[in-house]
Amino acid sequence: MNKEKIFSGKLTSILLGVIVCIFWGSNYPFIKMSYSAFAIDSQNIPSIMLMAGMRFLICGLAFIIITSSRDKKFKLPDKTNILPILALGMVTIAIHYTLTYIGLSICESSKSSILKQIGYLFISCFAFLFVKSDKFTFGKLIGGILGFLGIIAVNMEGLNLSFGIGELVILMASLFSATGTIISKHVFRHHDPLYCTAYSQFIGGSLLVLAGLLMGGRLGRIGIDSIAILLYISFSSVVAYTIWNTLIKYNDISKMSIIKYLEPLFGVIFSGIILGENILKLSYFIAFALIVIAIIAGNFKKKV
Secondary structure: OOHHHHHHOHHHHHHHHHHHHHHHHHHHHHHHHHHHHOOOOOOOHHHHHHHHHHHHHHHHHHHHHHHHHHHOOOOOOOOOOHHHHHHHHHHHHHHHHHHHHHHHHHOOHHHHHHHOOHHHHHHHHHHHHOOOOOOOEHHHHHHHHHHHHHHHHHOEEOOEEOOOHHHHHHHHHHHHHHHHHHHHHHHHOOOOHHHHHHHHHHHHHHHHHHHHHHOOOOOOOOOHHHHHHHHHHHHHHHHHHHHHHHHHHHOOHHHHHHHHHHHHHHHHHHHHHHHOOOOOOHHHHHHHHHHHHHHHHHOOOOEO
16 A cells, blocks of 8 residues: 555544644643653743754754755755745744744643644635635534634633733644644645754744844753753654654545544543543533544535
């Protein structure tokens, strides 16, 4: 079975998508833990940018080694692909993860993992506006609406809507993440996903490290625990992005966006296990129920 059949198969694409969601979901509590492990003040944005940049600098270097070993040669970006790579590096890494790390320093990781999906709700409904091969269906529209209701449900505290600056920053991160997915779909149509991922993460990570250092960012502490957390986050990112970006190349992004609704499920579970956050909230159960129904609805094939 060739690579395209594996990544575009109905069952295999879903299973691979679930694996991606497990890795990305597990990152929320580990990122939260990294603040105390590196002794970073949650209000110190330059230091947060520095830490985020280190993650993707490591990821980018790992990807470059992987692609060079695969191709048996070292190849730098050239005039045919440098602009797409820069666009991916800025949108999917530099801007997206700056907002994500800042939001996580304020907002609960379990809640953040759910809010991060709102951008993908938009893609699941309206991807056809940006990608011609993506087809509109009523199922995707219904799934998007139900998923949006799930996002509202998770923010309910009693009968009041709980929404602050942390939630707003996470929503902005989600929109940049979704925009990056749309850009990736177009870029990967003409360029190797792994190669573009390698240099976009290296460039994005380098920009974050440089900006963080120039703005006075510093790591307050470096120990075995902080290094272990950073390496796990980096490892999980390499695995998840390798699979996800290949899935994006061979599948409708609306389909993959619906599967990505599972990410907050794993984010909440890992946050409860690792951080001891209270995940037994009625609002969370309602949100999960709506998201599951959204996934089912989004897989209906009837077209208009």
